[in-house]
Amino acid sequence: MSWAIIADSSCNLRGFQPQAPDTIYRFAPLKINVAGEEFIDDDSLDVAELNRKVSAEESASSSACPSVGEWADLFRSADNVIAITISANLSGSYEAAVMARDMVLEEDADRNIFIVNSRAAGGKLELLAVEVDRYRLAHPDATFNEVTAHICDVEQAxxxxxxxxxxxxxxxxxxxxxxxxxxxxxxxxxxxxxxxxxxxxxxxxxxxxxxxxxxxxxxxxxxxxxxxxxxxxxxxxxxxxxxxxxxxxxxxxxxxxxxxxxxxxxxxxxxxxxxxxxxxxx
Structure with a gap:
């Protein structure tokens, strides 16, 4: 059975290579809109240029979450998926991921997809993503439900x-x-x-x-x-x-x-x- 650890780009892991067998890591980029210009938060983003333009813009900039379709494509990449999102109170990323999960499970009810609302951004998401990999590496026979129960405990703590x-x-x-x-x-x-x-x-x-x-x-x-x-x-x-x-x-x-x-x-x-x-x- 293949596994995927997936986060949105409020998780700053880039190039992370899980150590657990048959496991991949992917991230779904958010977008930042500045004066009508869209910046995609992926590996090619010039963060310094984004910060310069945001600072120069007098009006409020905004961010947009990954689409339902983007999440769904990532969820199709493995049999077992653990997804971690920025706080549901900061972005619609969690809601979009839930909608994508429901859509993908309608296509294939045998998949397992679990979504964690990190209630945070940045370092906490990195901790959660890496901990999924470490737990699976240490417990290779763990069931999907055991992995999700563990990561929920870690999120709370x-x-x-x-x-x-x-x-x-x-x-x-x-x-x-x-x-x-x-x-x-x-x-x-x-x-x-x-x-x-x-x-x-x-x-x-x-x-x-x-x-x-x-x-x-x-x-x-x-x-x-x-x-x-x-x-x-x-x-x-x-x-x-x-x-x-x-x-x-x-x-x-x-x-x-x-x-x-x-x-x-x-x-x-x-x-x-x-x-x-x-x-x-x-």
């Missing part, structure tokens, strides 16, 4: 944090109160936030410096019960800060497995210049 230095896109899109975003920009305050159930950024706390921001991240991870599991740090052209955060995490949890990667288009759109997205499980 993992979270995402956003460390932001710029807030223009979030305020334009209504993801953050305009007054809070304008004040934070003016005072050059870093904001640590997480994904709320309403699809906005829920502020955990402000920080005047990167050092203070990292202290808040470590304190939040400890409060969540993190004890050294996987951490994914996605950055918007800010690898140095990601590496410094990695060192700070290792100071408290030497055995933590930290992976750093650049943000694709969709996550760069939300995290903005110098932003970090941190996903972790415990």
């Amino acid at each position: 993992s979270t995402v944090l956003f460390l932001l230095s710029s807030y223009e896109n979030l305020t334009k899109a209504g993801r953050m109160p305009k007054m809070a975003g304008a004040l934070a920009n003016k005072l050059k305050i870093r904001i640590l936030g997480t994904a709320s159930s309403e699809g906005t950024i829920k502020v955990v706390g402000p920080a005047r410096s990167q050092r203070k921001a990292f202290e808040k991240i470590i304190a939040t991870m400890k409060a969540d019960g993190y004890s050294g599991g996987p951490v994914y740090i996605d950055h918007v052209f800010n690898e140095r800060a990601a590496q410094e955060l990695e060192a700070r995490i290792h100071a408290d949890w030497p055995d933590a497995e930290v992976t750093i990667m650049p943000c694709g288009g969709l996550c760069s759109y939300y995290a903005e210049e110098d932003g970090l997205i941190i996903g972790y499980g415990w």
Whole structure:
């Protein structure tokens, strides 16, 4: 039986090669619309150019989820499919994937398709996608239902944090109160936030410096019960800060497995210049 791990492009894994047998990884690109120009969030996207055009555009830009047809084509690629989407409160990606699943199962009821609403973006999706592969590699005889039960447990026991230095896109899109975003920009305050159930950024706390921001991240991870599991740090052209955060995490949890990667288009759109997205499980 063949397997596929599929995510939308809010997951920043690119070129991921699963280690479990008979398993592939694919992603469905979202689109970002800027002043009538569409940018497809795939391997060929020039993320720096996208960010430049979004910053120069005074009106709100927008994103569009993968179509039902795009999801359906990916779902036909294997007998057993685990799909992971950006938060259903941020995008229609989850809904489109559900519609595609129903359509493909009408064609072939013997397939297995399970869709995970990550309730996040960025690093948490990467954690979930890799964990599907690791679980199957460690449990080669696991049934589809056992794999889906495990990944649901992991989703519940993992979270995402956003460390932001710029807030223009979030305020334009209504993801953050305009007054809070304008004040934070003016005072050059870093904001640590997480994904709320309403699809906005829920502020955990402000920080005047990167050092203070990292202290808040470590304190939040400890409060969540993190004890050294996987951490994914996605950055918007800010690898140095990601590496410094990695060192700070290792100071408290030497055995933590930290992976750093650049943000694709969709996550760069939300995290903005110098932003970090941190996903972790415990």
